[in-house]
Amino acid sequence: VNNKYRNFPMVPKVIFGSGSFDQLPSILAPKRKDKAPFIYLVDDVFKKNEEFLNRLHLRFNDKLLFVSTMEEPKTEQVDTIVKNIKNEFTYQPSGIIGIGGGSVLDLAKAVSLLLTNKGSASDYQGWDLVKNKGVYHVGIPTISGTGAEVSRTAILTGPEKKLGLNSDFTPYDQVVLDPDLTKGVPKDQWFYTGMDCFIHCVESLNGTFLNAFSESYGEKAYDLCKEIFLTENLTDEESRAKLMMASWHGGMSIAYSQVGVAHAMSYGLSYVLGTKHGVGNCIVFDHLEEYYPKDVALFKEMVKLHDITIPQDVCSNLTEDQMEKMIDIALSLVPLWENALGDDWEAIMTRDKLRALYLKM
Ligand code: NAD
Ligand code: ZN
Structure with a gap:
């Protein structure tokens, strides 16, 4: 059979509206697996933003990692984050939550995929090379435009090329669209x-x-x-x-x-x-x-x-x-x-x- 048309996955759950970010804890609660943390990857522009950080509500062994966006995401950076998560936790995380612009959104997608797929992120730059479903992942944009919150790719710069991890497993399982989060963008x-x-x-x-x-x-x-x-x-x-x-x-x-x-x-x-x-x-x-x-x-x-x-x-x-x-x-x-x-x-x-x-x- 010649499959002429692509059977395209879409983000299955999305919440929209000013202040919707505050519903994140109730969205995550049913997804929490015993002893398995949620890992938050957050744009470091929020590092000193107490008001924002107070809204995150980390629990148990949840982990918050600030991500610099000085450079766009790299395969090596994904590999390092994945290695550190695997070293620190016995259990596979309950979920990965990316909060930021296209850079952080792509990074979080890639981390989710590399937690369940062996090797380096650079092995998966291309089309449909990812074999296994990633860890549950949630995308929360804080600047608008890239469409990374909805797309089927996670664009990474690798040793040889800049190319996305394009796969059916790449799109987010949940997206939170809260326009208020984009207030501070220069x-x-x-x-x-x-x-x-x-x-x-x-x-x-x-x-x-x-x-x-x-x-x-x-x-x-x-x-x-x-x-x-x-x-x-x-x-x-x-x-x-x-x-x-x-x-x-x-x-x-x-x-x-x-x-x-x-x-x-x-x-x-x-x-x-x-x-x-x-x-x-x-x-x-x-x-x-x-x-x-x-x-x-x-x-x-x-x-x-x-x-x-x-x-x-x-x-x-x-x-x-x-x-x-x-x-x-x-x-x-x-x-x-x-x-x-x-x-x-x-x-x-x-x-x-x-x-x-x-x-x-
Ligand atoms: P970005 O994520 O690098 O963010 C741009 C700047 O805005 C950063 O300095 C960041 O700290 C700042 N910022 C973000 N939210 C802010 C807020 N609320 N207040 C103040 N500052 C804020 O840039 P981008 O343009 O969103 O994304 C670019 C990246 O997205 C590239 O890596 C590109 O390859 C990727 N991209 C991906 C897709 C896709 O489909 N996956 C599509 C297009 C682009
Ligand atoms: Zn673009």
């Missing part, structure tokens, strides 16, 4: 991560993989982004709630299609220069008028309206080796190019063309 970061969502929609809606499933989610998220970033009609509270749902829909849209040119090129920047995903996408997208003319124009309007600085000239001092590596990484993401440019993508996106684009950035 403005630039709000914009960069928000644009990740906008760009997910643009790349999905303009891709050759588009279908009615992806389109229905993508259009909703796209319209929400326009409302959030181009009008001044919304209260802060409405804007936070809508961006959280835009992120969700954007993630759902790419689940059944793919991203495109901006993401492929942004992965190259990230691998070679360590550029973060959100800002990297903005750096790239700013120069993609040839591929997404209407939406690059909208993007520039949004940048102007919110007075955001997009870094310039990031590629001007690359060594030849770095440039070659960047091009290799970008071109390795075959499904993204197929989606963006169709079957003939290799004739369109040559190494020289990519180099010329990078040199503009």
Whole structure:
């Protein structure tokens, strides 16, 4: 039998609303197994936030680990956390709870999977390599845009590549969407991560993989982004709630299609220069008028309206080796190019063309 269509797993449980985070203890209680702790992976931006920490309610031998987001998650970091958990606890954890942005959400998914799958996280970078169901995992976003809370991947930088753990076991078992948790996000970061969502929609809606499933989610998220970033009609509270749902829909849209040119090129920047995903996408997208003319124009309007600085000239001092590596990484993401440019993508996106684009950035 040729299985033409993917049978796609979705997050089975989600709670939404301002203050819904306070229901976490009652969500977790029935999932607690005797002597088996819950492990909380929390963005270290909350380390000194007493008000937030008081709402966590750790019990018994539950463990809280703060995660730095100075760098995006790495396979090695996952391996270390998993090893430490295995050393410290006799019992497999009752659950892993990731609280933070895309970085922490991806890290927590990966930790959950590596607790039940042997070897290193780098062994599972790719599509459908994960064999066993992970430990129960809960995702709680504190910044909106990546769609990592809903997606089937956990993006990691490994020794050889930046590539996700894409599998049916990756999506969260439970997601808590509390827009109030995004209150402290700095403005630039709000914009960069928000644009990740906008760009997910643009790349999905303009891709050759588009279908009615992806389109229905993508259009909703796209319209929400326009409302959030181009009008001044919304209260802060409405804007936070809508961006959280835009992120969700954007993630759902790419689940059944793919991203495109901006993401492929942004992965190259990230691998070679360590550029973060959100800002990297903005750096790239700013120069993609040839591929997404209407939406690059909208993007520039949004940048102007919110007075955001997009870094310039990031590629001007690359060594030849770095440039070659960047091009290799970008071109390795075959499904993204197929989606963006169709079957003939290799004739369109040559190494020289990519180099010329990078040199503009
Ligand atoms: P991030 O997680 O690195 O967070 C960005 C910054 O915002 C950090 O400095 C963080 O400390 C801060 N922050 C988060 N919440 C905050 C709050 N409430 N108050 C104040 N500061 C806060 O960035 P991101 O853009 O959310 O995620 C990027 C990561 O997500 C990358 O690693 C990327 O690969 C990944 N990603 C994953 C998917 C997926 O489907 N799995 C999709 C897109 C991106
Ligand atoms: Zn993205």
